[in-house]
Amino acid sequence: MPSLSPVPPASVVAALRAAGCVFAEDEARLILAAARTSDEAAAMVDRRVAGLPLELVVGHAEFGGLRIAVEPGVFVPRRRTEFLVEQALAQAPDAAVVVDLCCGSGAVGAALAAALGRVELHAADIDPAATRCARRNVAAFGGHVHTGDLFAALPDALRGRVDILTANVPYVPSAEVGLLPAEAREHEPLVALDGGTDGLDILRAVATAAPGWLAPGGCLLVETSERQLPSAVEAFRGAGLETRSAYSEEMYATVVIGVGSGGVVRS
Structure with a gap:
């Protein structure tokens, strides 16, 4: 059964920073907001650490005040x-x-x-x-x-x-x-x-x-x-x-x- 225990934000930030993410704190906040369980959060962190763009990890990009859905294999709006x-x-x-x-x-x-x-x-x-x-x-x-x-x-x-x-x-x-x-x-x-x-x-x-x-x-x-x-x-x-x-x-x-x-x- 997926774990529902909260993921310590500090551990997410540390993992992202170690992977070279410049805005680790901001990225951690977005990942934790998007994840429904701690297992999902851990999987998202793993994908981000492996180099997947953040927008594809969380499934959306912010653009023009809108939340734009994005998927793997699709250009991420800049x-x-x-x-x-x-x-x-x-x-x-x-x-x-x-x-x-x-x-x-x-x-x-x-x-x-x-x-x-x-x-x-x-x-x-x-x-x-x-x-x-x-x-x-x-x-x-x-x-x-x-x-x-x-x-x-x-x-x-x-x-x-x-x-x-x-x-x-x-x-x-x-x-x-x-x-x-x-x-x-x-x-x-x-x-x-x-x-x-x-x-x-x-x-x-x-x-x-x-x-x-x-x-x-x-x-x-x-x-x-x-x-x-x-x-x-x-x-x-x-x-x-x-x-x-x-x-x-x-x-x-x-x-x-x-x-x-x-x-x-x-x-």
Whole structure:
């Protein structure tokens, strides 16, 4: 029978600290809050010590004020991507149709829907594990989830109607994937990390096709790196989008914003 005796927080902190967890106290608190029994807590600690990302250990990530369910094999939403959500809301505060492309867990779409209220939300990803997870996270907002390769996954009825199109595309250059932290490299799908030779293959594909899906004045937002920014901006402008970029020093996040015909890019 599972043990119900409490696990001493100090022992959990000590185990996590010995494994190299920088924020051992915070992680211990989350693990003990998520565990229903002491045996479950011990198992969670063992998985974390073995290198499993904390979010996968406890089964959720905090994102945009929401608790986002995550599962093994699904990209864990990064807190820096909250900046992309902020920029989308600033650009299109009255959006009625939102698409979360390359959705992973659906965190971006869920956060946008939570902030906007009644919206038509669609999320799509090529990975069935991701879309299975995303369904859990967008269900409360009436979201629709589609499995397929970029825009091919979306219903044709969305063409020319999308007010906010976010695409948290993979943007790590192929040769640099092996340099990522082990938590990402070993536990997240390669398709969510590898962006091709210069990291911008998927970004270019999204930018090229986006104008046909955006409503008049609709916007496309993509996260990238500061190093890749000039090429990313060039791709957006080459697709005919009015383009600007935004950077958050606090969150170490870079976002490219492109607006379709008939719209004004807001600074």
